[in-house]
Amino acid sequence: MAVPGFLRQFQRHFSKVYEPYWVKLLKDGRHWDYEAIPVVGPVFEEYKNFKIHEAYARWCNEHGNVVREVFPSGGSCVHLYHQEDIAQVYKELDTLPLRSSHQVLARYRRDRPHFFSSVGLGAGTGEEWLRLRKMIPHFGEPYDILRGDLEVVADDLIDALKSELDENGEVDILQWLYRWAYESIGIFALYKRLNAFTKHGREEADLMIQAADITNEIIFLTTCNMGDFEEHYKRLVPVQDFSCSVIGRLAAEVVFEQDFCILKKMIEKHADEMQDVITVLQDLFQGAMHTAATTIGVALYNVARHGSIQQEAREELMKYLPEKDSRFSEVPQYGEGIRSLYSIIMETLRLHPPTIGNGRVTKKESVLGGYLIPEGTMVVLQTQVASRLERNFERPMEFLPERHTSLRTSMRNRMSVIEPFGRGRRSCPGILFARNQMNLAIAKILRNFEISYHHEEIDFINKLHNMPDRPIKLRLKPLEH
Numbered sequence: 001m002a003v004p005g006f007l008r009q010f011q012r013h014f015s016k017v018y019e020p021y022w023v024k025l026l027k028d029g030r031h032w033d034y035e036a037i038p039v040v041g042p043v044f045e046e047y048k049n050f051k052i053h054e055a056y057a058r059w060c061n062e063h064g065n066v067v068r069e070v071f072p073s074g075g076s077c078v079h080l081y082h083q084e085d086i087a088q089v090y091k092e093l094d095t096l097p098l099r100s101s102h103q104v105l106a107r108y109r110r111d112r113p114h115f116f117s118s119v120g121l122g123a124g125t126g127e128e129w130l131r132l133r134k135m136i137p138h139f140g141e142p143y144d145i146l147r148g149d150l151e152v153v154a155d156d157l158i159d160a161l162k163s164e165l166d167e168n169g170e171v172d173i174l175q176w177l178y179r180w181a182y183e184s185i186g187i188f189a190l191y192k193r194l195n196a197f198t199k200h201g202r203e204e205a206d207l208m209i210q211a212a213d214i215t216n217e218i219i220f221l222t223t224c225n226m227g228d229f230e231e232h233y234k235r236l237v238p239v240q241d242f243s244c245s246v247i248g249r250l251a252a253e254v255v256f257e258q259d260f261c262i263l264k265k266m267i268e269k270h271a272d273e274m275q276d277v278i279t280v281l282q283d284l285f286q287g288a289m290h291t292a293a294t295t296i297g298v299a300l301y302n303v304a305r306h307g308s309i310q311q312e313a314r315e316e317l318m319k320y321l322p323e324k325d326s327r328f329s330e331v332p333q334y335g336e337g338i339r340s341l342y343s344i345i346m347e348t349l350r351l352h353p354p355t356i357g358n359g360r361v362t363k364k365e366s367v368l369g370g371y372l373i374p375e376g377t378m379v380v381l382q383t384q385v386a387s388r389l390e391r392n393f394e395r396p397m398e399f400l401p402e403r404h405t406s407l408r409t410s411m412r413n414r415m416s417v418i419e420p421f422g423r424g425r426r427s428c429p430g431i432l433f434a435r436n437q438m439n440l441a442i443a444k445i446l447r448n449f450e451i452s453y454h455h456e457e458i459d460f461i462n463k464l465h466n467m468p469d470r471p472i473k474l475r476l477k478p479l480e481h
Contacts, residue, residue: 021084022065022370031367034374037078038063041070047226050217050461053356057385066369071225077359077378078368083392085368086381089360098125098361100378104222104233105215108240109279115244117275121283121429122219135273135280136429137265145260146187147329150437153183154328154444160197161449161476170454172471173300177293177441178209184437185288189281190254191261208246211239212289216464223359223464247282284430290465291354292434296441297472299348302399303446304453304474309401313340314446321447324479328443334436341439343401350387351399354421354465357383384466449476 026032040063046055056079059067065082080086102122109116109123118124121132157180164171179196182205186194195201218236221227251263262284266277303310316338320331328334336342358381366373373379388396393403421428428434445451452475459469 020088020367020370021082025370032371034372037066037068037371039068039070041076042072043069044072044226047221047224050463052224053384053460053462053466056356056382057388060382060385060389064369066371073225075225075378077380078373079380079382080368081382081385081389082369083386086383086386088366088368089362089379089381092366093360093363096126096130098363099359100361101223101359102219104218104229104236105240107233108236115275116279117273118279120279122286132276132280133429135266135270135277136284137262146191147334148327149187149191150184151327151329151440151444153180153187154440156180156183156197157441158444158448161445162478165476168454168475169477170473170475173474174294174297174468174472175206177297178289179205180441181289181293181437182209182285185285186250187261188433189262189284190250191264192250192254194250204246208243208285209289211243212286213463214239215243215286216290220462220464243286244282247285248278251278251281287428288430288433290467291428292437294465294467295345295348295352295354295434296438298352298458298468299344299438299442300445300451300474301453301458301468301472302348302351303344304451306399309344309399310446310451313344316340317443317447321443324448324481326447328440334439336439338439338443339405340401341442343404344442345435345438346404347399347401350393351397352460352466353384353387355384356462356466357381357385445476447479449478451476 038059040055040059043052043055046052059069059079060081065080065085067079067081068076069079070076080089102120106119106123109119118128118132121129124132157176160176160179161171161173164176179202183194183196186192186196194205196205215236218232222229222232254261254263255267263277263281266280267274270277303313317340320326320338321328331338360379360381362373362375362377362379365375368379386392390396421431421434453473454475455473456470458472460466461469
């Protein structure tokens with residue numbers, strides 16, 4: 001019986017063997033050895049100035065899709081820039097993925113077995129990490145229940161911004177977004193107000209935010225083998241002592257309360273593992289205080305410099321929030337259907353992601369970019385650089401939210417590869433919380449203020465997370481209606 005024509009086409013299409021992009025670069029059909037990878041480093045100045053992302057981009061431009069960096073200590077890592085190699089690593093390491101960062105924090109926790117029975121989510125690997133990750137309940141249900149409470153925190157942010165405007169009608173938006181993020185995770189994780197907007201509670205909140213920032217910086221420097229590990233560790237101890245004492249006190253204050261929160265959910269299932277519950281809680285606070293807040297600040301900075309983008313977004317928002325005090329928590333799907341918000345956030349994550357990428361340790365010998373990469377090699381997935389390459393995005397250095405209004409599969413695939421919150425099992429556990437909070441804060445601010453920026457262009461530094469190199473001073477003009 002003859003095979004119909006459309007079936008023959010189907011068979012021919014799917015019988016084709018997929019060939020990686022680098023196959024056509026090989027002269028003899030064989031991969032290159034590990035020693036053939038272009039080598040850079042050791043690097044000092046850019047790490048010290050927290051401008052290493054500039055070196056990462058330069059290496060890609062000068063040497064191609066695979067680069068090996070030699071550390072001052074003698075070790076090395078491999079940087080991957082091509083989206084196919086990045087996707088392959090995520091796929092191969094989806095089961096219990098390994099990474100080698102956060103070792104200085106692991107040292108702190110191992111030195112205190114009376115407080116910690118594990119090293120936590122950042123440094124944990126294998127089954128230990130998986131056990132801790134499974135302690136975190138699904139974020140959807142608690143977020144739905146706490147939406148109204150989280151909006152009250154956002155309203156407090158709006159009131160604080162109005163009261164803190166200087167004589168030029170400007171405010172350093174980031175410091176208030178960090179306080180808002182700290183207050184919000186207090187509601188979500190503990191169902192407790194932490195008073196970050198009040199004079200009474202602001203001092204402790206700012207110290208906690210500073211402690212998280214210093215911890216990130218030390219993790220970054222030690223992971224990159226910059227400086228003396230013992231000196232970095234000595235610097236870490238007091239800030240972690242303070243942070244742990246505050247989190248422990250807050251947990252003790254709410255542990256017997258009946259209100260719904262992430263901590264209560266974890267205790268219900270893991271009451272006999274309280275040390276690990278508190279460790280996971282600390283990691284949630286550490287991860288929540290900077291990334292979403294910084295992304296919101298940078299998104300507002302970009303919108304402030306593009307009047308037409310801001311106007312279009314506000315016009316769409318007014319359909320969902322006809323009054324300035326309309327409840328965002330009552331918008332269907334909590335704002336996920338507001339295309340302007342989605343596009344602004346996605347373009348900010350593309351152009352100014354919260355991290356340079358992700359690190360992984362290979363669990364088997366692999367061919368990446370045409371090179372044979374041994375088992376146990378640390379690879380850095382350079383998603384920030386990939387998001388700024390013309391082969392992935394047209395006019396990559398321009399802020400163009402409209403590029404995300406299309407639901408074409410090609411755009412979704414490109415964004416999924418460079419996802420700044422990671423992919424697979426080791427993706428950020430708070431991604432749903434972060435995205436919802438970004439929708440909420442940007443919507444409330446744009447609905448209450450006309451924003452503009454009147455200072456020098458902002459550049460960025462990297463201290464584990466990408467951060468602006470100067471305050472984001474926005475001029476906020478309160479809207480009448």
